Amino acid sequence: MKKLFLTLLLIGAIFTNIDAQNNIKKNENSFIKDRISFNIGGGYNSRPSYYEYDRIVMSFEGLYGFNNWLEAGAYFSYLTESFVNTYYCEPGRVNVLDYGLKGRAHILPLIIKPSFYMVDIYGNLEVGGHSVFYRNRMGMNIDNNTQFCVNAGGGIGFNFNKFFGIFYECNYSNINKLNHRYGFMFRF
Numbered sequence: 001m002k003k004l005f006l007t008l009l010l011i012g013a014i015f016t017n018i019d020a021q022n023n024i025k026k027n028e029n030s031f032i033k034d035r036i037s038f039n040i041g042g043g044y045n046s047r048p049s050y051y052e053y054d055r056i057v058m059s060f061e062g063l064y065g066f067n068n069w070l071e072a073g074a075y076f077s078y079l080t081e082s083f084v085n086t087y088y089c090e091p092g093r094v095n096v097l098d099y100g101l102k103g104r105a106h107i108l109p110l111i112i113k114p115s116f117y118m119v120d121i122y123g124n125l126e127v128g129g130h131s132v133f134y135r136n137r138m139g140m141n142i143d144n145n146t147q148f149c150v151n152a153g154g155g156i157g158f159n160f161n162k163f164f165g166i167f168y169e170c171n172y173s174n175i176n177k178l179n180h181r182y183g184f185m186f187r188f
Contacts, residue, residue, distance in 0.1 A: 031162040031187065032065035032106060039063075039167060041183015043077060055081040059181055061102060069109040075102040075126055077181075083134070092136030098149060100128010120157035120165070126150070130175045149175050163187050 039061040056079070063073035079096040104124040108117050130149035153171030165185040172178055 030065070030068045030109070031159075032069065032071060032109065033067050035065045035187050037061070037063040037065065037071060037073075038186045038188075039183055040186075041167070041181055043079075043179060043181035055079070059183065063102065063104060069106045071104045071106070073102060075100060075128070092134060095133045095135070097131045097133075098126075098128065098151075099131075100126055100149070102126045104155075118159055120159055120167075121154070122157070123152075123154045124169065124171070125152045126171075126173075147175060149173055151176075151179070155181075157185055159185070 039059070041059050043057045043059050057077070059075070059077035061073065061075045063071040065071045075098070077098040079098075080093055082091060083094050084091050102124060104122050106120060106122045108119075108121060127150055128148075129146055131144075131146040133144050151171045151173035153169060155167055155169035157165050157167040159165035163186065167181075167183060167185050169181040170178070171181070
């Protein structure tokens with residue numbers, strides 16, 4: 001993972017250098033409007049759990065830029081980790097899926113023109129479902145459930161150029177309370 005991150009960071013630095021050498025007039029166009037943004041990353045919910053080991057978290061987002069400051073689309077995140085069921089004394093895994101619609105409002109393009117900046121500050125809102133699936137070695141499903149979830153907060157992104165960057169989000173939800181997300185951002 002570390003090698004992948006360093007490779008993507010190097011590629012981003014090369015594209016930033018090429019972009020900086022191009023005509024400055026290009027920055028007058030929006031880097032959000034009519035573009036599709038893909039975010040791929042990891043995350044962590046800060047609510048302590050009974051198990052919290054052997055944890056894997058992945059998140060994916062696909063957003064479309066409606067104007068200079070607003071993006072909306074779909075999100076999906078997947079968390080899996082090991083647990084020990086105290087009732088059955090049997091180890092197993094829990095799988096958590098979060099999915100739904102997401103909106104993101106970028107703050108700097110509302111205040112300053114042109115719209116492309118190395119640092120991007122934004123607020124976001126996610127509305128969707130939160131499904132939990134427990135499974136032990138005996139194949140028994142225990143306490144599976146789905147709930148309505150609202151997740152709101154803010155984030156900061158560092159854009160190496162108009163097409164590639166990294167991001168960090170801190171959000172608060174009705175399910176996980178405080179949660180964090182980080183990863184890579186790609187725009188086309």
